[in-house]
Amino acid sequence: MNDLIDEQELRDAMQPLRIDPLAFEASVRRKLEEITLQKAESTIRFSDSPWLEVAASMVPLSLLSKTTGSSVIVPFGKASLGYKLVGYAALPVLSILVMLGATLLAVFRIRKAQLSPQSDSPDAAQQQSAILIKWWTGLGLIPSGFSFIALVVFLMGYTFPVFIFFAVSGIAMVTLISRLGHAGLLDRQSVGGVLISSLMSMAGISHIYNIFNSGCHLLDQQFVMMILWLAAIFLGMLLTFDKSPGLHTVAMMTVQISAAVLVFGFFGQSIWNPMNTERMKHYVESFDKARFSSVTWQSWAVPTAWLRESGVKLDLSKPRALLESEIAGEQNPFILGVASRTGLLEPDDFSRIRDPFQRRKRLLDRYAHDQSISSIEQVEFAIRELVRLNQWTPGELDLLESRLLATIRDAMTSKYGGLDEALIATESLQAIGRPCSNDPSIRQQMQQTIVAMQRTGVRLGGRNGGFAKYHSSPQSDLLTTSTAIELMEHYGVPPELNLIAIRSFLRPEMVDSFRSDLAAVRAATKMRFENLPQVPPLTFWDYIRHEPSILMALVFAALCFFATLGCPYRPQIDHIAKPAF
Amino acid sequence: MELSDIIERYRGPLIGLIASWGATYADAAEIAQDSFVDAYMNREACRGNWKDPQVFAAWLRGIARNNFRNAFRSRKRREKRVSLVQASTLEAAPNPLPPPTDDRLERLRDAIDALPEKWKQVVMMHYLEVTSVKEVAALLSVSPKTVEGRLYQARRELKRIMGGQSTSGVSKSESSKSDSPTLSTSISGIGKAILLLWVEST
Numbered sequence: 132m133n134d135l136i137d138e139q140e141l142r143d144a145m146q147p148l149r150i151d152p153l154a155f156e157a158s159v160r161r162k163l164e165e166i167t168l169q170k171a172e173s174t175i176r177f178s179d180s181p182w183l184e185v186a187a188s189m190v191p192l193s194l195l196s197k198t199t200g201s202s203v204i205v206p207f208g209k210a211s212l213g214y215k216l217v218g219y220a221a222l223p224v225l226s227i228l229v230m231l232g233a234t235l236l237a238v239f240r241i242r243k244a245q246l247s248p249q250s251d252s253p254d255a256a257q258q259q260s261a262i263l264i265k266w267w268t269g270l271g272l273i274p275s276g277f278s279f280i281a282l283v284v285f286l287m288g289y290t291f292p293v294f295i296f297f298a299v300s301g302i303a304m305v306t307l308i309s310r311l312g313h314a315g316l317l318d319r320q321s322v323g324g325v326l327i328s329s330l331m332s333m334a335g336i337s338h339i340y341n342i343f344n345s346g347c348h349l350l351d352q353q354f355v356m357m358i359l360w361l362a363a364i365f366l367g368m369l370l371t372f373d374k375s376p377g378l379h380t381v382a383m384m385t386v387q388i389s390a391a392v393l394v395f396g397f398f399g400q401s402i403w404n405p406m407n408t409e410r411m412k413h414y415v416e417s418f419d420k421a422r423f424s425s426v427t428w429q430s431w432a433v434p435t436a437w438l439r440e441s442g443v444k445l446d447l448s449k450p451r452a453l454l455e456s457e458i459a460g461e462q463n464p465f466i467l468g469v470a471s472r473t474g475l476l477e478p479d480d481f482s483r484i485r486d487p488f489q490r491r492k493r494l495l496d497r498y499a500h501d502q503s504i505s506s507i508e509q510v511e512f513a514i515r516e517l518v519r520l521n522q523w524t525p526g527e528l529d530l531l532e533s534r535l536l537a538t539i540r541d542a543m544t545s546k547y548g549g550l551d552e553a554l555i556a557t558e559s560l561q562a563i564g565r566p567c568s569n570d571p572s573i574r575q576q577m578q579q580t581i582v583a584m585q586r587t588g589v590r591l592g593g594r595n596g597g598f599a600k601y602h603s604s605p606q607s608d609l610l611t612t613s614t615a616i617e618l619m620e621h622y623g624v625p626p627e628l629n630l631i632a633i634r635s636f637l638r639p640e641m642v643d644s645f646r647s648d649l650a651a652v653r654a655a656t657k658m659r660f661e662n663l664p665q666v667p668p669l670t671f672w673d674y675i676r677h678e679p680s681i682l683m684a685l686v687f688a689a690l691c692f693f694a695t696l697g698c699p700y701r702p703q704i705d706h707i708a709k710p711a712f
Numbered sequence: 713m714e715l716s717d718i719i720e721r722y723r724g725p726l727i728g729l730i731a732s733w734g735a736t737y738a739d740a741a742e743i744a745q746d747s748f749v750d751a752y753m754n755r756e757a758c759r760g761n762w763k764d765p766q767v768f769a770a771w772l773r774g775i776a777r778n779n780f781r782n783a784f785r786s787r788k789r790r791e792k793r794v795s796l797v798q799a800s801t802l803e804a805a806p807n808p809l810p811p812p813t814d815d816r817l818e819r820l821r822d823a824i825d826a827l828p829e830k831w832k833q834v835v836m837m838h839y840l841e842v843t844s845v846k847e848v849a850a851l852l853s854v855s856p857k858t859v860e861g862r863l864y865q866a867r868r869e870l871k872r873i874m875g876g877q878s879t880s881g882v883s884k885s886e887s888s889k890s891d892s893p894t895l896s897t898s899i900s901g902i903g904k905a906i907l908l909l910w911v912e913s914t
Binding site (some may be wrong): 134135136138140141142143144148149150153156159162163166167261285300608629 | 715716719720723724728731737741744745748749752753796814820821824835840841842864867868869870874881893897903
């Protein structure tokens with residue numbers, strides 16, 4: 132073996148690196164004893180109560196408690212199937228409500244330990260990360276998947292089963308956390324801290340959720356965020372209140388109260404600043420600029436007409452001044468139509484309008500006696516004003532009636548016809564003294580058209596439940612919805628109509644404070660709708676049925692409070708050995 | 713298998729194996745201790761009969777590998793953190809390695825470190841303590857013949873690196889013979905090479 136290095140030489144080289152075999156074995160035995168002792172303690176601690184056993188196997192204690200630092204994973208034990216089912220039932224909400232926050236906090240702590248040069252707890256951070264990974268891969272992933280599917284189902288509109296799912300899971304979670312709290316294994320500060328961070332995360336998630344939410348709701352969905360944020364702040368106040376009083380506590384409480392006021396002020400605008408008659412009146416009277424010309428005028432006309440019909444006295448000097456400038460200038464026929472409809476146009480104004488009788492001539496074309504009036508919005512004011520000036524002969528009125536009825540029929544059947552034309556034609560017929568709304572065949576056909584024009588399908592990123600401008604349009608339009616409700620005043624409310632969907636479309640929202648024009652149209656339309664004789668008032672059950680998101684936010688907030696209050700201020704480790712149940 | 717028996721069998725080769733992955737010998741001993749603890753505590757979770765040395769050795773190696781990875785990540789994080797200490801503290805700290813007594817042995821240790829992974833592994837596992845080839849083979853999940861083959865190649869490579877010098881008399885005489893190759897040694901060398909190829913393939 133002359134070409135090989137000597138074995139003895141190799142042994143000599145490795146000899147200084149050898150370790151003491153006795154010390155090695157002693158060290159292994161010592162470590163084994165320590166772990167065995169810890170496990171035995173856990174078994175004694177949890178085996179007395181199946182509740183505690185299941186709770187401790189589901190909730191990673193070392194992540195939720197600063198003082199219960201044991202990293203021993205509690206086995207699922209020999210608890211009966213019923214207890215285990217409660218444990219599994221708790222997992223979906225536990226994963227999104229507790230573990231989401233715990234994970235965020237743990238990641239923050241781990242990152243802090245990694246970045247801080249003087250940190251003395253990198254091993255603790257590593258241990259936390261190992262526990263987190265073990266919990267999520269072992270227990271959390273499947274329930275989180277269920278929670279995700281439930282939220283998708285919720286988005287699709289199956290809200291009530293999802294609400295029941297989360298409520299049951301939440302109650303199971305609070306039961307488990309309370310058991311651990313009563314046993315002194317979790318303290319209020321740690322559990323509260325985790326839940327606050329979860330509530331804040333959920334508030335952020337619900338903001339994204341609201342963007343895609345196209346469900347049927349009756350209240351502003353920003354309330355979900357308001358509830359979650361307020362719950363987080365109040366929970367923080369509870370934890371601050373628990374601490375010993377001092378300048379720091381007072382300062383914290385002041386900050387928290389200010390934050391609560393800000394949150395309520397921002398998200399709760401539809402509560403403290405609703406679009407009521409007073410605000411609507413202010414909007415109508417202060418109308419002195421039509422930013423988008425005829426569209427802005429049309430928006431203004433909706434609350435104005437409603438307030439006039441409600442008998443509210445209005446000072447329309449500013450809108451009148453705006454109309455004066457329009458008459459003196461462009462004379463947009465759409466704006467003149469709005470002015471005529473809302474009574475803003477005065478008798479003398481007609482003489483100042485260019486070619487008024489040209490329009491009359493167009494209406495009375497003998498060869499078009501059974502044809503609809505195209506762009507009826509442009510001649511609406513002429514029909515009304517000529518009636519006021521008594522300029523129609525009976526023969527002309529017969530011809531006009533025939534054309535207006537043709538316009539209504541066309542609006543109901545034509546692909547590009549719409550409810551706006553139908554309303555103008557209906558009101559024009561009323562103005563010339565030939566109302567048609569009592570004709571059973573027209574009434575029935577109009578009701579069918581109204582039902583056909585309602586859009587109740589899913590519309591991501593926007594509201595549905597209102598009425599479309601055209602037969603071919605897939606989405607609801609606010610002004611057309613207002614028109615549809617005015618048509619219902621003439622032709623009655625179709626029994627097949629989805630009334631809750633209309634209410635959902637017209638519900639107030641946070642941005643109403645910033646967009647008075649939209650808010651006023653929405654509020655006036657809603658008031659007009661609620662005033663229809665065939666529309667039943669909302670019941671408490673309607674709110675329960677259609678506000679599962681808000682209800683769920685309230686339930687989650689309540690669960691967080693129950694879970695936090697179920698834990699003592701300080702953990703009572705000394706009393707753990709023999710739990711009292 | 714009793715705990716003492718397990719430790720006695722695999723202590724040396726396991727420490728050598730972990731050290732071959734890049735841990736210092738002190739860390740390797742610590743990781744090996746933890747691996748024995750984990751393997752023994754969770755022995756019922758072992759796939760197959762844990763009392764079978766072949767099965768337990770593979771199980772132990774897997775655990776050691778995971779523990780080494782965790783320790784390695786933790787060490788990397790620690791290395792990122794800078795802590796200021798007094799010069800006197802460093803001076804007072806004990807030297808982790810014994811002072812070099814023999815320059816040639818020191819060079820031999822360096823040569824072992826420079827060996828390819830597979831050869832370094834078997835050398836460290838086999839020669840750290842007096843461990844049989846069978847235990848080394850069990851821990852690596854290979855046949856004893858393969859270990860023998862790798863040991864042979866490693867020793868030959870070490871001899872080449874060390875330039876034929878040796879401290880023991882036996883080696884010196886063997887070394888002097890090898891300086892003048894004959895036909896018989898050449899033929900035996902070819903035979904050994906064929907044998908090694910066969911062993912490697914098995």
